[in-house]
Amino acid sequence: MGAAKGRTQADLFAERQREISVSEFFSKNRHLLGFDNPKKALMTAVKEAVDNSLDACEEAGILPEVWVDLSAVDGREDRFLVSVTDNGPGIAKSQVAKIFGKLLYGSKFHRLKQSRGQQGIGISAAGMYGLLTTGKSTRILSRTSPTMPAKYYEVQMDTRKNEPLILAEQEIEWRDHTGTQVQIVLEGVFQRGRQSVDEYLYQTAMANPHVTIHYRAPDRKKKEWIRATEEMPPEPREIKPHPYGVELGVLIRMLKDTKSRTLAGFLKEEFSRVSPKVAREICDGARLYVNARPKRIAHREVEALYKSVNDTRIMRPPTDCLSPIGAEAIEESLKRLDPEFVAAVTRPPEVYRGNPFQIEVGVAYGIKNADLDTPVQLMRFANKVPLLYQRGGCATTQAVTETAWRSYGLSQSRGSLPYGPAVITVHMASVWVPFTSESKEAVAHYPEIIKEIRLGLQECGRKLSIHLSRKKKAREVLRKRTYIERYLPHVVIGLREVLGFGEAESARLMNNLQEILGSPPPGIGDDEEETAGTGSLEDDTENAGDDEPRATNKREIA
Numbered sequence: 001m002g003a004a005k006g007r008t009q010a011d012l013f014a015e016r017q018r019e020i021s022v023s024e025f026f027s028k029n030r031h032l033l034g035f036d037n038p039k040k041a042l043m044t045a046v047k048e049a050v051d052n053s054l055d056a057c058e059e060a061g062i063l064p065e066v067w068v069d070l071s072a073v074d075g076r077e078d079r080f081l082v083s084v085t086d087n088g089p090g091i092a093k094s095q096v097a098k099i100f101g102k103l104l105y106g107s108k109f110h111r112l113k114q115s116r117g118q119q120g121i122g123i124s125a126a127g128m129y130g131l132l133t134t135g136k137s138t139r140i141l142s143r144t145s146p147t148m149p150a151k152y153y154e155v156q157m158d159t160r161k162n163e164p165l166i167l168a169e170q171e172i173e174w175r176d177h178t179g180t181q182v183q184i185v186l187e188g189v190f191q192r193g194r195q196s197v198d199e200y201l202y203q204t205a206m207a208n209p210h211v212t213i214h215y216r217a218p219d220r221k222k223k224e225w226i227r228a229t230e231e232m233p234p235e236p237r238e239i240k241p242h243p244y245g246v247e248l249g250v251l252i253r254m255l256k257d258t259k260s261r262t263l264a265g266f267l268k269e270e271f272s273r274v275s276p277k278v279a280r281e282i283c284d285g286a287r288l289y290v291n292a293r294p295k296r297i298a299h300r301e302v303e304a305l306y307k308s309v310n311d312t313r314i315m316r317p318p319t320d321c322l323s324p325i326g327a328e329a330i331e332e333s334l335k336r337l338d339p340e341f342v343a344a345v346t347r348p349p350e351v352y353r354g355n356p357f358q359i360e361v362g363v364a365y366g367i368k369n370a371d372l373d374t375p376v377q378l379m380r381f382a383n384k385v386p387l388l389y390q391r392g393g394c395a396t397t398q399a400v401t402e403t404a405w406r407s408y409g410l411s412q413s414r415g416s417l418p419y420g421p422a423v424i425t426v427h428m429a430s431v432w433v434p435f436t437s438e439s440k441e442a443v444a445h446y447p448e449i450i451k452e453i454r455l456g457l458q459e460c461g462r463k464l465s466i467h468l469s470r471k472k473k474a475r476e477v478l479r480k481r482t483y484i485e486r487y488l489p490h491v492v493i494g495l496r497e498v499l500g501f502g503e504a505e506s507a508r509l510m511n512n513l514q515e516i517l518g519s520p521p522p523g524i525g526d527d528e529e530e531t532a533g534t535g536s537l538e539d540d541t542e543n544a545g546d547d548e549p550r551a552t553n554k555r556e557i558a
Helices: 009-016 022-028 038-059 093-101 122-134 197-207 248-257 263-270 276-286 299-311 327-337 395-402 447-499 503-517 526-530 537-543
Strands: 065-072 079-086 138-143 150-158 163-172 179-187 212-216 222-225 341-346 350-352 355-365 377-382 385-387 422-430
Touching: 022 122, 038 065, 038 079, 038 122, 038 179, 038 197, 038 385, 065 197, 093 122, 093 138, 093 150, 093 163, 122 138, 122 150, 122 179, 197 212, 197 222, 197 327, 197 377, 197 385, 197 422, 248 263, 248 299, 263 276, 276 299, 327 341, 327 355, 327 422, 341 447, 350 447, 355 447, 377 395, 395 422, 395 447, 422 447, 447 503
Parallel strands: 065 212, 377 422
Antiparallel strands: 065 079, 079 179, 138 150, 138 179, 150 163, 212 222, 341 355, 350 355, 355 422, 377 385
């Protein structure tokens, strides 16, 4: 049929257009948030609640203690009540509904400061998933002061408007100290092993040695991870954006929104590491007056300013906005696995797109009951949060597979993880981790990040090479000594017959020879560090194409 009289087809198409809310979009595309299958959905819900609890406790200066309880609902195997309780500061009444019932609402998106959450999506998305799959509201208990009563809320999300709905609110009796409890009923599948709730909590305890976690699984089995240290990690400080990380469109918007009256004042107040001298150099490079009005700068002049910013030498961003785990803490966590060798390193801070970041690497070798013919276990962390999914699409995995581990004594095939009884941990701390998706499961492949990870891996690899070299030499000395010990009685008998020794002299000769064999193996000492494990970035690059592992390598490291 033709269009109605006086109306074009474009007018009819226009009537069909309507705005959709972000919550309506994600409700139809929940796989983008990590809720694409029941097993993963259960783990993601626990992860988001625990991450929020840890962030809240650390910002309040409280040693975190978290209780995680999973229980089947009505005896069903596909429906669970997820309950996460913490000893944090609680949540103010005015914020409860928006935190749990509105997507893209939070305090961390606009702050350049290391934190687990970034987007303001996680816990509200978990509540939305629970509402979609079971029709149940998110239940929240919160106490903000020991002298005030606790508050109970039931919150739902209106996905068409991305607005919260409070269905119930009342005061109740609940615990004597501050804290928050979140309860979500959702469809899920509980399984143990890799990529499970158990694995997430275990790796969280590894990356956060100051945290105590109490866990009760649906089968009512309990497990606890007690904190290994009473010392809180340093509280990261908020910083301003660095000029090198600002794109042209963002710079135009900042110039329009600034309250500064002069261009030099704008550069000093809105960015980090811009001193009056640097601001003058930037203005001179763009041929703009330092006292020019920021809001009156034309588009062509902004382009000149943007070019001048990138041509001017500016100090790197401050790094007190980061809170790394620390090499010693990583080693202590890895020692829980009871390995024969542990090494960890914290790299100096670096920058990508103007954002400071820091890489930490740990290696534990000689894990009991580990198979020599299976790949090492790779633990990936971002801002102290375990990354359990999308391993193949992560920059961390790429850096590990591109490192030539044969140079350090481990077997490896081209493009794969090394083999052996080992665990490798890689942690990235940053004010803004470049995740590949909203589900925060893999780190994007920035060259600066991959390079830093490789350098950290190589540093630990050299220490591992020294350890394996010592083991090899000690085994060789032991093999030779055992061989000689087997023939010592025959040597003594021969000398006694040739030299005419008596029984006493023969016994003394045997004792002397055994003492010589029992002395420390020669050539195995501290000076070995000067010659063993000299692998470097260049060495790894040259060896990367050699995919033929040494035939005796697996036997040597057994």
